[in-house]
Amino acid sequence: MASIKVQNLRKEFVTSDSTVVALENASFEASGHVFVSVVGPSGCGKSTLLNILSGIETPTSGIAEITENGKKARNGYVFQAARLLPWRTVMDNLMFVQKDRDAKSRERCQRYLDMVDLGHTANKYPGQLSGGMQQRVGIARAFSIEPDVLLMDEPFSHLDAITGRSLRKELHQIWMETKKTVLFVTHDVGEAVELSNRMVIFGKGGRLREDLKIDLPFPRDPADDAVALTKANVLRKFEELDLVAS
Amino acid sequence: MIGMSSTVTVARGPIRLPQGFRRFWRSTKTARAISLVTFLVGWQLVIPLLPTALIPTPIEVGEFMWAEIRADTLAPETVYQAFATSLRRLVTGFGIALLIGIPLGLLMGLFKRVESFLHDFVVVGLAMPSLVWALIAAMWFGFVERSTIITVVLASVTFVIINVAEGVRAVPKDLLDMGKAYGTSDFHRVRHVVFPSLMPFLFASMRYGLANGWKGLVLAEIYASTSGAGWTIRFWYDARRAQGVIGYALFFMIFALFAERLVFKKLSDRVFRWRPSVGAQAPAETDGSAEEDLIELETAEDNLEREASGKH
Amino acid sequence: MATTSAATGELKAGRPSTNDQDQKARAKKRAERRSRWIWRIAGYVFFIGVWQFSSTYLVKDFILPPPLTILETMQEIVTSGLLLKHFGATLEKIAIGFSLAFIIGAFIGILMGMNRWWEAFFSDWILILMTTPGLIFVLVSTMVFGLSYIGPIIAVVVTGFAYIAVNLVEGVKAAPKDLTDMARSYNVTRGRLIRHVIIPFLAPFIFTAIRYGFSVTWKVATLAEVIGGNEGIGFMMRREFQLFSMAGLLSWILLFFAFALFLERVVLQRQIDRFFRWRPEVTS
Numbered sequence: 061m062a063s064i065k066v067q068n069l070r071k072e073f074v075t076s077d078s079t080v081v082a083l084e085n086a087s088f089e090a091s092g093h094v095f096v097s098v099v100g101p102s103g104c105g106k107s108t109l110l111n112i113l114s115g116i117e118t119p120t121s122g123i124a125e126i127t128e129n130g131k132k133a134r135n136g137y138v139f140q141a142a143r144l145l146p147w148r149t150v151m152d153n154l155m156f157v158q159k160d161r162d163a164k165s166r167e168r169c170q171r172y173l174d175m176v177d178l179g180h181t182a183n184k185y186p187g188q189l190s191g192g193m194q195q196r197v198g199i200a201r202a203f204s205i206e207p208d209v210l211l212m213d214e215p216f217s218h219l220d221a222i223t224g225r226s227l228r229k230e231l232h233q234i235w236m237e238t239k240k241t242v243l244f245v246t247h248d249v250g251e252a253v254e255l256s257n258r259m260v261i262f263g264k265g266g267r268l269r270e271d272l273k274i275d276l277p278f279p280r281d282p283a284d285d286a287v288a289l290t291k292a293n294v295l296r297k298f299e300e301l302d303l304v305a306s
Numbered sequence: 307m308i309g310m311s312s313t314v315t316v317a318r319g320p321i322r323l324p325q326g327f328r329r330f331w332r333s334t335k336t337a338r339a340i341s342l343v344t345f346l347v348g349w350q351l352v353i354p355l356l357p358t359a360l361i362p363t364p365i366e367v368g369e370f371m372w373a374e375i376r377a378d379t380l381a382p383e384t385v386y387q388a389f390a391t392s393l394r395r396l397v398t399g400f401g402i403a404l405l406i407g408i409p410l411g412l413l414m415g416l417f418k419r420v421e422s423f424l425h426d427f428v429v430v431g432l433a434m435p436s437l438v439w440a441l442i443a444a445m446w447f448g449f450v451e452r453s454t455i456i457t458v459v460l461a462s463v464t465f466v467i468i469n470v471a472e473g474v475r476a477v478p479k480d481l482l483d484m485g486k487a488y489g490t491s492d493f494h495r496v497r498h499v500v501f502p503s504l505m506p507f508l509f510a511s512m513r514y515g516l517a518n519g520w521k522g523l524v525l526a527e528i529y530a531s532t533s534g535a536g537w538t539i540r541f542w543y544d545a546r547r548a549q550g551v552i553g554y555a556l557f558f559m560i561f562a563l564f565a566e567r568l569v570f571k572k573l574s575d576r577v578f579r580w581r582p583s584v585g586a587q588a589p590a591e592t593d594g595s596a597e598e599d600l601i602e603l604e605t606a607e608d609n610l611e612r613e614a615s616g617k618h
Numbered sequence: 619m620a621t622t623s624a625a626t627g628e629l630k631a632g633r634p635s636t637n638d639q640d641q642k643a644r645a646k647k648r649a650e651r652r653s654r655w656i657w658r659i660a661g662y663v664f665f666i667g668v669w670q671f672s673s674t675y676l677v678k679d680f681i682l683p684p685p686l687t688i689l690e691t692m693q694e695i696v697t698s699g700l701l702l703k704h705f706g707a708t709l710e711k712i713a714i715g716f717s718l719a720f721i722i723g724a725f726i727g728i729l730m731g732m733n734r735w736w737e738a739f740f741s742d743w744i745l746i747l748m749t750t751p752g753l754i755f756v757l758v759s760t761m762v763f764g765l766s767y768i769g770p771i772i773a774v775v776v777t778g779f780a781y782i783a784v785n786l787v788e789g790v791k792a793a794p795k796d797l798t799d800m801a802r803s804y805n806v807t808r809g810r811l812i813r814h815v816i817i818p819f820l821a822p823f824i825f826t827a828i829r830y831g832f833s834v835t836w837k838v839a840t841l842a843e844v845i846g847g848n849e850g851i852g853f854m855m856r857r858e859f860q861l862f863s864m865a866g867l868l869s870w871i872l873l874f875f876a877f878a879l880f881l882e883r884v885v886l887q888r889q890i891d892r893f894f895r896w897r898p899e900v901t902s
Contacts, residue, residue, distance in 0.1 A: 078640045114487040137487040143480050147502040147580045156498055157488040187582030205488065337738035345743070360762050418650075422657035427665065433878070435837045437844060438871055441859050445867065446681060521751055529859075543757050551761065555754040562749065 062128045062208035062241045063091030064113065069122035071108050071266070082108040083266035085122070090258065093239040097252035098260050099294075105266030106245040110137070110211050113243070128208040136202030138212040142194035144186040144201075151182040154201050172204040173197070176230065192223035199227070203234065210235075210242045216251065228255060232279065249298070253291045254280050261301070269301050362549035370553040381541050381550075383533060385557055392535040395451070396523055399458025400516055407463045407511070411470025421471070431464030436522030444530035453530040454523055461522035462515035469514070473507030474500075505577055513570075524558075535561075683865040691869040700854070705877060708850040711767070712839050715774030716832060722775070723782025723827070730783065731790025740783070747780035752838040753845075760846025770842030770850070777838045781831040789823025836878060851877065 071083040083105040090096045098106050111117040112124045114137050126133040144153050154169035155161055173179045176196040178189075186194055195215060202210060216224040232255060235242055246252050252259055253274060261270040272294070280287050330336055346364050353363045362370075377384040383391070413420040414428075439460040447453040477500050485495040527536025535558065542550025666685055673684040683691075695701050730737040755776050759769040793815075817824075843852025851874050858866030 074643055074646070078643055111483075111487075115489070116483045116486050134489075135487065137484070139480070139484065141480065143484040145481060145498060145502070147505075148498065156485070156494075157490060185580040185582075187580055211487075332735060335738070337735045338742055341739040341742065418654065419657045422654040423661040423664075425658065426661065430875070434875075435840065437837075437841050438855075438874075441844075441855065441867060442871075445859060445862065445864055521753070524751065524753060539757065543761060546761065548758065548761055551754070551757050555750060555758075558754070559746070559750065 061092050062126060062133050063089065064096075064126050064209065064241065064243060065089050065123060066109070066113075067123040069109070069112065069124050070120045071105070071112060071117065072120045081266055083112075083119075086262075086266065086268040088260055088268065088271055090241065090243070092241065094258055095235055095242045095244065095256040096258045096260060097256035098243065098245045098262065099247065099249060099252050100262035101264060102247065104262040104264055106247075106262055107213050108266070109262075110213050110243065110245055114211055126209050133208035134205060136205055136207035136210045138195075138198050138202045138210070138215045140214045140217060142186070142191075142198040144194055144197060146186050149183050149185055150178065150189070150197050153186070153197065154204050157201060157205055159205070168206075169200075169204045172200040175203070175234070176200045192219050192227070195219060195223075196227065199231070203238075208241065210240055212242065212244045214246050215244075217246070217248070231255070236278070249294050250282065250291050253287060253294060254282055259294065261297070263301060270297065272297075360546065360548050362552060366549045367552050367556070370547075370549040371556060374553065374557070380545075381538050383538055385538075385554075388533070388535045388538045389557070389561055391533050392523060392527065395454045395534065396458055396516065396520055399455040399523070400462055400512075400519055402455070402459045403463040403466050403515060403519070406459070407466025407515075408470050411467040412474055414467060415471040415474025424467070428464050428468055431460075432468065436461040436518050437525050439522050440525035440529055443526060447530070449530055449532065451531075454526040454534065457522040457526035458519040462519035465515035465518060466511045469507045469511035470504065473504040476507070477503050509574060509577070681864060683868070687865050688868050688872070691865045692873060695869055695873065701873060704850050704854050705873075708836075708839060708843065708852065708877075711770050711774065711843075711850065712836055715771040715839065716778055716835050718771075719775045719778025719831065719835070720782055720828070723779035723831070724786055724824075726779065727783035727786025727827075728790055731787045731793075737787065744780045744783055747776060748784065752777050752834075752841055756838070756842040756845050760842070763846075765846050765848050767848070769846045770839050770852075773842040774835050774839050778831050778835045781834055782827040785823050785827035785830070786820065789820045789827075792823075793819050832881070836881060840874065 066089070067087050069083055069086045071081070073080045073082055086105075086109065098109065100106055108117065109124075112119050113126055114135050126135060128134070144150075145156060148156065150173065151166070151169060154173065155165060158165040158169070170179060170182060173182055176199060178193060178196055178200065181189060181193065181197070186197070189197065195218070199215070202212075216227055219227065228251065242256075244252070244256060257274050259270075259272045259274055260268065261272070263269045274290060276286055276290060282288070350363050350365065353361055373379065374385040377386065379385070381388075410420075410424065414424055415421075436457070440457045443453045443457040443460065447456060481499045481503075482495060485499055523534075524536035524539070527534040528540045531537045535554070539551055539554045542548075542554060669682070670684055673682040676682075726740055730740055752773060755773040756769065759772040763769045763772070839850075840852035840855075843850040844856045845852075847853040851870060855867060855870045855874070858870060
């Protein structure tokens, strides 16, 4: 069982003009079969949080770690832009992140490509795929290493409504089947309410403001009354916390 | 044409020319053909009128070139041997330039200190006409093979350095981060992310470096050698045979075209076969079912255009 | 250090820092700039050091004269009036050649830009002129005209006008159609159209044409002098080469460089300023 632990996390960036505080004293924990969404306006440090948890950035102070039974966990990271190597085939892109590059890994990668309905693109280059398809490859890549935790940074924000909707459905199904821990960053409250059972709200300046449970039953239909109501409540909370731009 | 009214006049005079005929005269292909014909005819006609006996007619140049192609020449080397020699020197020299330039370029791109250290020398190196390198190398090393090769090295190395440095600075950080997030090793990332992303820059360095190196090589062959295409052109110059000089100039152009189309393009196509077609439409988003259209990969022409437009 | 990847693009909206942190950042920036200058100077020191060392210990004086000798030679050239004489000669050729190239090039370029038929007529030749090495023109014109004044000028004109024509074609094609349409609707004559509408619009293209045409020109002029001139910088370089005087050759090369820098900075910069006076937002 994987667990995410963030304690008194602080991150500063020093530019040539000034120093910017991206995260200020954030703390929260999550573990097990949970879908945590991290919500907040632009500039509130959500992506920085993910970057630190995945090892791309180092914290200025505090703790941020993801463990699986006490050891360092394997993370799958899905980015806003697919971040595929354009000069490698789809299959090679998935193989790039595997621990062992053998026939077994190749089979596994093929399985996950099939899972997102892109099995037939294994030998194509990313340049031949549409944005939505590339994003799905990115998701397949994240799953192909069979990670303990899935980190997702606004993965559907660049996609059109229809593709986004179908990918959300797929993501939800996979989460239900594989019972992983997911940390999902988004600025879209509706998306967060639809997918997650826990919501962490960040405010400007990288301050963690709220930590809510979302208890609605799955699967959730955005058109459903209860879902819409919850979304409205969360938005009102945003206003209370003075997070909505005026 | 500017100034004419916009209504179409069918005829300008008493004679009405058929539409097709007029369109033929106006077409651009005709313009090019007329241009070529005018030039050749004009050249052929004007020559006998000139006071100097030295300028050859197109026919004489043609005869010369035809003889050379049949390897029937008065020069010590046939056109094939001459260009082969020059090509060998060019490739050797550029190879050395790569060996020196790539590490320096890497250092320059990675470390600001190295960049400050080398910057002014690189600027001078880029602006230095290849002639100067040829003269210096010729004086230093004399009438040996080495002078020509060293000229190529000097004339091309700064282009390698600066393009590799640019390439290093332009390595896609988002892809490196992705690799880091997935826990890949440094070496693995260098091999699959850094190196491929440097390719366009290496190609640019080849383009400019080889061009400048070639210019320098020809001059070095003129001043410090006894073989090669440059030397042969000097041979004809000394012999006061202008058709030799002009004929060889045309051979130079043909050689450049060959190199461009056969070698460069093929290589470029292979290395960059993953690039999507310029201006290709992304396939319409579907709901995820199979059988979606795939974007066509770049054709060879697009590749050439992309490289020629100087895109790094 | 700040990153600019998409992931942390939201950086700017973070909470502003305190004065203390600002000071820290500014100090860091100053230190960086200082370090850059130190390393830049270190480059020169290293270069001159290696030069001095090589000429003293590694090779004969004659093959690589020490820096001081070069300086002395350069000084001699300047004070003896040779510099002025030959610079003047080269400059003269460049001026004449380039002016001719510009007139011809501008005429052809504008013609080509305004009329597709003429564009097709000239385009192949322009391409050939641009891709042929200047050396060829130099060789041919020297063969025909001998070691003289004319050869280099012809080489300059031939290489120069192609560059200028190419740039102007692009410029004319890019001329804003609404301006020309407006002028045409008032039945402005073609001459006035060109003078008052097209040419001012073309200014930046003309400038680019001059800039690049010029830098090609002085290189070709020098090359022409090396091969077939009887005076000028290139000619002096060849003389030193034939006399086997490394000191002389290096001195002239360095002077040539100073000359080139002078031309590109001073002469062209002034032209830039003049042309762009009417554009409020452009500062040179």
